[in-house]
Amino acid sequence: MIKVKNLYHSYSKDDKYAVKDASFEVEKGEIFGFLGPSGAGKSTTQGVLTGLLQLQKGEVTVAGYDAKKFSKKMFNDIGMSFEQSNVYNKMTAKENLAFYAKLFDVETKDPQELLELVGLGDKANLKAGDFSKGMKHRLTFARSMINNPKLWFLDEPTTGLDPAIAATIKDIIWNEKKNGVTTFLTTHNMFIADELCDRVAFIVDGEIKLIDSPRNLKLQYGAKFVDIEYIKDNDSARESLSTVEAKDRNRIKELLDTYEIQTMHTKEATLEEIFIKVTGRGLV
Template sequence: MIKVSNLTYVYDKSDHKAVDDVSFEVEKGEVFGFLGPSGAGKSTTQGILTGLLPIQGGEGSVAGHDLRKISSEMFNSIGVSFEQSNVYGKLTALENLEFYRKLFDTDTMDPMELLKLVGLDHVSKKRASTFSKGMKHRLTFARSMLNKPEIWFLDEPTTGLDPAIGNQIKDIIKEKNKEGTTIFLTTHNMFIADELCHRVGFIVDGKLRLIDSPKNLKLKYGEKMIDIEYREDDRSIKETLSIIEDNDRQRLRSIIDKGEILTMHTKEATLEEIFIKVTGRGLV
């Protein structure tokens, strides 16, 4: 569904390559996470894939459409939810969606159903200028689903949302993927990537460092640990021990033999810890 080869992009008056020789493919029905800190090249890559930025170097296609020859047919096939909401403040929530649906030459969803899906049906007749940042973000998210996209580009879809609404958005993403929608997710939030993505790509300073599934990355780079809490001399003690290192394994056996175990569970490395290990960079 998405294929790019040797993608390169440099902004005007800059010697730095925002995207530097990036190549990858996204299969139909896949949730692909594009992960990296601010300024890594995530949004620039998404801009090229959605036709907002021209290809300067390399080549690519989205839903079978050549990115060097952008056509209206491609825009009928994709949906884009931007991190920065760009709704029309003087229009109501419903008017925003009604206006936007007229731009497509394809079947569209009912705007009221979409507003209900994201919890905005009760403010459908209120101007978007009166909305909070989170409400505007949900309206932008709803708008991106109007044309029933084959490929759905999501840029930080849960940013600025409270946990309950964030979980609601994640459930919608999961459901759309079950229905067959291919999803390209750009984020620096490793927790949402771990939960939603079949594969992830790590990008830093415009370069794509690796691509793999979260599970494989944890098996390859994550050290297996155990959190154990036990009672000793009327005290409750907690330790985190490696089940790979010999000294820690001996320590664990000693605790099991001598102490009263209160709790014990395995602990795996997070994607964020693996990202730092692989790239040498944090996510800020």
């Protein structure tokens, strides 16, 4: 669905690249996570893929269209949810969606149904300018689905949402995957990526450091640990020990034989820990 080969992009049109030699492919029906801290090059890459930024160097194909000459028809198959909500404040939620529906040449979703889907059904006739930040974000998200996109670009889709609404959004994304929709998810939220993505790419300073599935990354980079809580000298003690290293394995045996164990949990490395381990950078 997306093919990117040796992509470079510089805002100053010199050798200060925001994206450097990026290459990756996204398969049909896949949820592909593009992960990195702020300023890593995520939005720039997404900008080139959606035609918001001109292709300067490299080869990019999106939904079968060459980025050198994107056709407006392509956008009939594409949906885009922006991190910054950008709806018409002076129009109602329903008017916003109804207007955008008319800008596509394909069958579109019913605005009211979409608003119900994102929990704004009862706010359909309110002006978007009166919405909270989270509500505007949901409206922007709903708008990205209006044309039944086959390829869906989501930029931080759960940012600023409360956990219950964020869970609803995740369910919607998951359901769309079941319908065969390909999703390009840009985020710095590793929990979302871990839950939703088939594969993730780590991008730092414009360079892709690694691409793999969250499971493979955990198997490859995540050392397994056991958290043990036990009673020692009438007091509670706790240790986190590796299940791989010999010294720690012996210690686990010793604790089990010697002390009264209160709790014992296995623990996998998080995607965020792996990101830090691989890139040497945090996500902020």
